[in-house]
Amino acid sequence: MAAVLRRGFRLVSFGSSQLLCGGCKHGRTSSLSICSTSSRNSSSSSSSSSSHVKVDLDGSTGIAVVKFQSSPVNSMSLDFLTELCISLEKLELDRSCRGVILTSALPKIFSAGLDITEMYGKNPEHYAEFWKSVQEIWLKVYGYSKIAIAAINGSSPAGGCLVSMACDYRIMADDPRYRIGLNEAQLGIVAPFWFKDTMVNTVGFRTTELSLQFGLMYSPSDALKIGLVDQVVPEENVLSTATETITKWLAIPDHAREISKSMMRKPMVDRLLASRESDIKNFVNFITKDSIQKSLGFYMNSLKQRKA
Amino acid sequence: MAAVLRRGFRLVSFGSSQLLCGGCKHGRTSSLSICSTSSRNSSSSSSSSSSHVKVDLDGSTGIAVVKFQSSPVNSMSLDFLTELCISLEKLELDRSCRGVILTSALPKIFSAGLDITEMYGKNPEHYAEFWKSVQEIWLKVYGYSKIAIAAINGSSPAGGCLVSMACDYRIMADDPRYRIGLNEAQLGIVAPFWFKDTMVNTVGFRTTELSLQFGLMYSPSDALKIGLVDQVVPEENVLSTATETITKWLAIPDHAREISKSMMRKPMVDRLLASRESDIKNFVNFITKDSIQKSLGFYMNSLKQRKA
Amino acid sequence: MAAVLRRGFRLVSFGSSQLLCGGCKHGRTSSLSICSTSSRNSSSSSSSSSSHVKVDLDGSTGIAVVKFQSSPVNSMSLDFLTELCISLEKLELDRSCRGVILTSALPKIFSAGLDITEMYGKNPEHYAEFWKSVQEIWLKVYGYSKIAIAAINGSSPAGGCLVSMACDYRIMADDPRYRIGLNEAQLGIVAPFWFKDTMVNTVGFRTTELSLQFGLMYSPSDALKIGLVDQVVPEENVLSTATETITKWLAIPDHAREISKSMMRKPMVDRLLASRESDIKNFVNFITKDSIQKSLGFYMNSLKQRKA
Numbered sequence: 001m002a003a004v005l006r007r008g009f010r011l012v013s014f015g016s017s018q019l020l021c022g023g024c025k026h027g028r029t030s031s032l033s034i035c036s037t038s039s040r041n042s043s044s045s046s047s048s049s050s051s052h053v054k055v056d057l058d059g060s061t062g063i064a065v066v067k068f069q070s071s072p073v074n075s076m077s078l079d080f081l082t083e084l085c086i087s088l089e090k091l092e093l094d095r096s097c098r099g100v101i102l103t104s105a106l107p108k109i110f111s112a113g114l115d116i117t118e119m120y121g122k123n124p125e126h127y128a129e130f131w132k133s134v135q136e137i138w139l140k141v142y143g144y145s146k147i148a149i150a151a152i153n154g155s156s157p158a159g160g161c162l163v164s165m166a167c168d169y170r171i172m173a174d175d176p177r178y179r180i181g182l183n184e185a186q187l188g189i190v191a192p193f194w195f196k197d198t199m200v201n202t203v204g205f206r207t208t209e210l211s212l213q214f215g216l217m218y219s220p221s222d223a224l225k226i227g228l229v230d231q232v233v234p235e236e237n238v239l240s241t242a243t244e245t246i247t248k249w250l251a252i253p254d255h256a257r258e259i260s261k262s263m264m265r266k267p268m269v270d271r272l273l274a275s276r277e278s279d280i281k282n283f284v285n286f287i288t289k290d291s292i293q294k295s296l297g298f299y300m301n302s303l304k305q306r307k308a
Numbered sequence: 309m310a311a312v313l314r315r316g317f318r319l320v321s322f323g324s325s326q327l328l329c330g331g332c333k334h335g336r337t338s339s340l341s342i343c344s345t346s347s348r349n350s351s352s353s354s355s356s357s358s359s360h361v362k363v364d365l366d367g368s369t370g371i372a373v374v375k376f377q378s379s380p381v382n383s384m385s386l387d388f389l390t391e392l393c394i395s396l397e398k399l400e401l402d403r404s405c406r407g408v409i410l411t412s413a414l415p416k417i418f419s420a421g422l423d424i425t426e427m428y429g430k431n432p433e434h435y436a437e438f439w440k441s442v443q444e445i446w447l448k449v450y451g452y453s454k455i456a457i458a459a460i461n462g463s464s465p466a467g468g469c470l471v472s473m474a475c476d477y478r479i480m481a482d483d484p485r486y487r488i489g490l491n492e493a494q495l496g497i498v499a500p501f502w503f504k505d506t507m508v509n510t511v512g513f514r515t516t517e518l519s520l521q522f523g524l525m526y527s528p529s530d531a532l533k534i535g536l537v538d539q540v541v542p543e544e545n546v547l548s549t550a551t552e553t554i555t556k557w558l559a560i561p562d563h564a565r566e567i568s569k570s571m572m573r574k575p576m577v578d579r580l581l582a583s584r585e586s587d588i589k590n591f592v593n594f595i596t597k598d599s600i601q602k603s604l605g606f607y608m609n610s611l612k613q614r615k616a
Numbered sequence: 617m618a619a620v621l622r623r624g625f626r627l628v629s630f631g632s633s634q635l636l637c638g639g640c641k642h643g644r645t646s647s648l649s650i651c652s653t654s655s656r657n658s659s660s661s662s663s664s665s666s667s668h669v670k671v672d673l674d675g676s677t678g679i680a681v682v683k684f685q686s687s688p689v690n691s692m693s694l695d696f697l698t699e700l701c702i703s704l705e706k707l708e709l710d711r712s713c714r715g716v717i718l719t720s721a722l723p724k725i726f727s728a729g730l731d732i733t734e735m736y737g738k739n740p741e742h743y744a745e746f747w748k749s750v751q752e753i754w755l756k757v758y759g760y761s762k763i764a765i766a767a768i769n770g771s772s773p774a775g776g777c778l779v780s781m782a783c784d785y786r787i788m789a790d791d792p793r794y795r796i797g798l799n800e801a802q803l804g805i806v807a808p809f810w811f812k813d814t815m816v817n818t819v820g821f822r823t824t825e826l827s828l829q830f831g832l833m834y835s836p837s838d839a840l841k842i843g844l845v846d847q848v849v850p851e852e853n854v855l856s857t858a859t860e861t862i863t864k865w866l867a868i869p870d871h872a873r874e875i876s877k878s879m880m881r882k883p884m885v886d887r888l889l890a891s892r893e894s895d896i897k898n899f900v901n902f903i904t905k906d907s908i909q910k911s912l913g914f915y916m917n918s919l920k921q922r923k924a
Binding site for chain 3: 476477508509510511512535557559560561563564565567568569571572573
Binding site: 185187188190191196205206209213214 | 784785816817818819820843865868871872873875876877879880
């Protein structure tokens, strides 16, 4: 039956097959120069690169590899997040692409999380724009209509962990020095509700409670044990395992997979969409506090001195 | 204290001790000839059989074995579902019955799931009636006031998995060729929200997300690992293990067990009861599409040719 | 960054950093004689004792050990609950205290749960007052603003299990004769919705469903397997392991930990706060039934005869 239905079935739509209502619309696309990926010739491959993200789409398999290449630690700056979001949106609209793999082009780090320089010495409008871009990358990845796999070839704290959890599947390199987790509490800060809900939906309530309260970071094997990642493999196999997994899943009819995913994730996507403004306002109120700015300035100076 | 309370306690009722408000009321009882089970003499045993379901109630233990006997694969046709629902309702009203075991009388298959012939070449009224009977069997089993155990002595895809999950406990035969799971996505279709919620309440959010999106089917040992079944035993012990389990649990005062079950499951039962009509409408809209009917016709023809 | 932020950060507050709105206010404080613990000199230690609860606060570590000492089995009487709640509230207000360990001063028992003599032969006002104190101890522990660890050095059925689950972490002695669980159904009674929700948030929906329906009690190793406790250690190490755990977590900035905890638990705390009166009314209606009082009387007589 399967083969027949894959060809012929049209599915009951839940209003719209587009999981995510919004788009990458925070008005910074003008400064970007991402090459357009091919959307007509499905057998040709294409490659594009911007300062922070490199995209390789294999037209024969439909699999795109999206590599973070923002030295030194793939910090999620406003530019990084904007480029990543636009790259993912283009791939989502590209009919020759059926799935994406998120990974790092840098050694030992998947992503260090949100860029602290975006949160210091700027005006409230900048903070609001930055937080909006954090929301957007989550909305884009968590509600992605195509298959998204995180090939975690390095440490992945805070925002790096969030983006990993927003994917459909997580494969992590088995290097015991790598860590993954929402460690915000260790830094004296608190993850917003949608970070929390993403984690609850990944590892359950109890593990999330412990994780968030104590900012726990997990080794690859511990992350596997609690379900924070789905597979742990030797680092040289991370990408090939991701490709095999995505290839296997491409046998599933796209619409059935997509609507099933939407049925699971739409309630959470809708919750953030309904409270984006208040969530931004909360962040701006927090980050503009004198005590916070003072601490961040102190921290950034200490970083500069260490480099010098 | 236990022994005393078992004799004397009357419990706080949550409005009604009847878990399920509806009943088997889709108007097809006239064509059935299920023998009435004894409701007076609690020490006598009784047996009844219809074309699709065989019921053996042991009056001395209070345990009824409900066997699916609809050759060749226990497909859940409208008649099958109607007979099963009526059998379960009779047992629920029979005071000599305290628990039921659902199992298959056929080799290698528990149930192949919903009968595809009920979804092809019929009129919308028929589709609506069929879907209503699918809802009813779930409402009956998930909200069953007595103990219900699935003795899964064969493969159990899609609808077969749903009915298993709706029971209180699942014991599966250890034959590594058997499979269980909600594999709808593999067929290009999507399970409705109450299939999804039943699975979330059984194996958690994350496993359900993976399962539904990719239509995963699990071997008995994998099903045990994710909690989709509670025990895996040699096939010849499936029924005896179910009997032992139910016997052990009969030590619990009925009312306490029943109200505890209702406290866990009533919210989900209520959710479907509140949206039965729209859920039926969704199904009829889907199944009456030309593309779906064409695919199903093509599939059924290929089945016929294979048999010939 | 961590060290800096621990010193300087002020956090986004979720309205109030106080997790629990209510307090221990059921008007029985006058009969108690708990010594006030030091709230000024953070390096001095203090000790207080009442008839049911002994408190030792180590001013140098900030860790308070709260010992149940209500012979013979730490039954949770109205007095016990009131004293425990007041002790915990005092420690919560004491700035020199950063975390508490709940444990038993008696051999083989953590707590036997709610005291049955509070539920027999009294007037409705007494039952209401008693149930209010049960609610309050849960509200206090589940919403505790400081770290709370259960050092479970003995069996912990029903109410004892509830208080354990309300803590942030559970360490149990490895004695295979000890048991823990919500066994209400075995006694013919049903745990209220907030007992259920606490268990769902600890071990998940499916395990809770089985546990409550059949009143399951778990050995330490089984409790560890399902996540009902977090660690199982030799009995002589229970307290030291609790101290080590709490010490490790004290490295986390208090405000970040506290707000993260609130983000996870406040929805459940709010649910009970919104329905305290109806929850009390349900309990009083249940316990004043003739059949219940008769059963309890019969049970208490049998207990007396056994002692004689």
